[in-house]
Amino acid sequence: MPKEDGGMPQLKSLYQAMRYACLNPGKRLRPTLCLLCAEAVGGEALAAIEVACAVEMIHCFSLIHDDLPALDNDDLRRGLPSVHKKFGEAVAVLSGDALIGLAFEVLSRAKGKPERVLECLRRLTEAIGVDGLVGGETLDILSEGEVPNREVVQFIHSRKTGALFAASCAAGAAIGGGSAGDVQSLHQYGDELGLAFQITDDLLNQSSSENQLGKSAGSDLAREKMTYPAAFGEDVARDMAMEAVQRAQQYALHVPKMQSELASLALFAVERLS
Amino acid sequence: MPKEDGGMPQLKSLYQAMRYACLNPGKRLRPTLCLLCAEAVGGEALAAIEVACAVEMIHCFSLIHDDLPALDNDDLRRGLPSVHKKFGEAVAVLSGDALIGLAFEVLSRAKGKPERVLECLRRLTEAIGVDGLVGGETLDILSEGEVPNREVVQFIHSRKTGALFAASCAAGAAIGGGSAGDVQSLHQYGDELGLAFQITDDLLNQSSSENQLGKSAGSDLAREKMTYPAAFGEDVARDMAMEAVQRAQQYALHVPKMQSELASLALFAVERLS
Numbered sequence: 001m002p003k004e005d006g007g008m009p010q011l012k013s014l015y016q017a018m019r020y021a022c023l024n025p026g027k028r029l030r031p032t033l034c035l036l037c038a039e040a041v042g043g044e045a046l047a048a049i050e051v052a053c054a055v056e057m058i059h060c061f062s063l064i065h066d067d068l069p070a071l072d073n074d075d076l077r078r079g080l081p082s083v084h085k086k087f088g089e090a091v092a093v094l095s096g097d098a099l100i101g102l103a104f105e106v107l108s109r110a111k112g113k114p115e116r117v118l119e120c121l122r123r124l125t126e127a128i129g130v131d132g133l134v135g136g137e138t139l140d141i142l143s144e145g146e147v148p149n150r151e152v153v154q155f156i157h158s159r160k161t162g163a164l165f166a167a168s169c170a171a172g173a174a175i176g177g178g179s180a181g182d183v184q185s186l187h188q189y190g191d192e193l194g195l196a197f198q199i200t201d202d203l204l205n206q207s208s209s210e211n212q213l214g215k216s217a218g219s220d221l222a223r224e225k226m227t228y229p230a231a232f233g234e235d236v237a238r239d240m241a242m243e244a245v246q247r248a249q250q251y252a253l254h255v256p257k258m259q260s261e262l263a264s265l266a267l268f269a270v271e272r273l274s
Numbered sequence: 275m276p277k278e279d280g281g282m283p284q285l286k287s288l289y290q291a292m293r294y295a296c297l298n299p300g301k302r303l304r305p306t307l308c309l310l311c312a313e314a315v316g317g318e319a320l321a322a323i324e325v326a327c328a329v330e331m332i333h334c335f336s337l338i339h340d341d342l343p344a345l346d347n348d349d350l351r352r353g354l355p356s357v358h359k360k361f362g363e364a365v366a367v368l369s370g371d372a373l374i375g376l377a378f379e380v381l382s383r384a385k386g387k388p389e390r391v392l393e394c395l396r397r398l399t400e401a402i403g404v405d406g407l408v409g410g411e412t413l414d415i416l417s418e419g420e421v422p423n424r425e426v427v428q429f430i431h432s433r434k435t436g437a438l439f440a441a442s443c444a445a446g447a448a449i450g451g452g453s454a455g456d457v458q459s460l461h462q463y464g465d466e467l468g469l470a471f472q473i474t475d476d477l478l479n480q481s482s483s484e485n486q487l488g489k490s491a492g493s494d495l496a497r498e499k500m501t502y503p504a505a506f507g508e509d510v511a512r513d514m515a516m517e518a519v520q521r522a523q524q525y526a527l528h529v530p531k532m533q534s535e536l537a538s539l540a541l542f543a544v545e546r547l548s
Binding site for chain 1: 281282284285287288289292335336339342344345362363364365366367368369370371372374375376378379381382383387388389391392393395396399400402403404406407408409411412413415416417426429
């Protein structure tokens with residue numbers, strides 16, 4: 001992460017915005033998964049450090065851009081002003097762009113076999129574009145105000161959350177030296193974990209909105225958003241999250257090591273509900 | 275380039291915006307340089323096709339974002355509505371993001387030795403971040419309204435133009451199998467060509483603004499922008515462009531093949547002035 005101003009004091013806010021977006025208090029779930037999956041296939045966690053850093057920078061880039069006024073228009077992120085509120089919109093757009101460049105620059109210098117690094121590149125880039133973060137966010141924005149629809153909700157969240165979770169796990173396994181089967185199992189594990197995590201987030205957000213607004217679960221307001229509880233109902237959504245955790249745990253059984261750690265992490269996704 | 279809507283009709287505008295930004299009438303100078311430099315080191319142009327596509331997508335991503343209202347606020351690009359004017363700001367931000375993801379996804383599937391592909395990745399990503407497109411654009415925006423300053427002008431344009439020109443040439447040479455010396459010579463060639471090109475663009479833009487506004491060369495208006503003629507004066511800027519072409523031509527002499535083609539392309543940069 002660049003520390004200074006690149007020799008031009010005017011650029012200080014760009015460097016500050018990049019650090020602000022990446023080094024704030026966050027769970028670091030995706031890079032943790034990446035490191036854990038490298039170990040799960042018998043590799044060293046440290047072998048995946050550049051890949052894990054790239055994963056977190058990709059995640060942070062997407063949050064900066066999603067928060068922009070023209071997109072989700074969120075003034076707060078993790079309880080703090082979002083990047084565009086703090087540094088202005090131009091620096092927000094540009095710091096996101098710089099982070100995605102830096103993510104792949106760091107990846108280009110990853111230790112490990114070049115074929116494996118390129119596999120990580122392929123998996124992470126697939127998780128960004130039209131079949132990943134960008135496709136999910138675009139549909140989320142363009143379907144705003146529509147009646148929640150199960151197919152649309154699943155499409156949005158498999159891309160906004162599932163794709164990068166899956167790619168983080170698969171890339172960690174790939175750089176850790178896993179077999180094609182291990183990489184695939186951990187890709188599926190990440191995908192299911194992402195689903196469990198997203199449904200849980202939706203349920204928690206719904207409860208907190210209801211508490212704030214004193215509205216009932218079936219209110220028009222809750223129904224305006226493309227969330228799992230809005231599209232499937234709260235009870236079915238809870239069951240879906242638990243089933244996703246169970247499937248994730250099954251996939252974890254396929255890998256050589258760390259099965260219990262992977263299983264516990266999967267359970268953590270839904271434990272926040274109780 | 276994706277053609278359809280990924281199975282969700284709502285996403286059609288995202289796909290359309292990506293195609294609109296990349297497949298419009300443009301000179302395609304950077305990808306042409308990339309292919310030419312692969313040949314210049316004795317490789318096949320076709321070996322560099324994925325790298326050349328990545329280069330053009332990176333260029334188009336940066337144009338979409340630079341045109342945004344919060345950045346340069348340009349309604350027109352190459353005589354047509356800019357992406358945000360045609361598709362809205364949200365789709366403009368997201369189509370730029372999707373293009374940078376797709377650029378590196380295409381690169382991850384490049385034929386050629388994995389070590390060479392990773393060298394291309396490193397060179398292209400270095401040309402994007404704080405030392406490349408983003409750093410240049412950020413300084414350009416943050417120094418708006420300041421009196422043109424030679425150091426700032428050179429910093430901005432070496433990053434906004436020079437960095438991707440240089441990386442396009444170096445990456446083409448790398449994937450074409452060039453020696454470290456050839457790759458370096460072509461990097462320098464691209465850097466000088468980018469400089470010549472930028473100065474020429476500045477001079478042409480200044481003439482057209484003067485014609486439109488009936489202002490003299492030293493007007494306050496011309497002085498507001500961080501351009502070579504504004505910072506160095508028109509005559510010095512012309513000399514600088516010619517000297518950059520000559521240095522580019524010298525670097526072209528170092529490579530095994532295509533010296534005359536590379537020299538002609540360098541001259542093309544400034545011929546537009548006559």
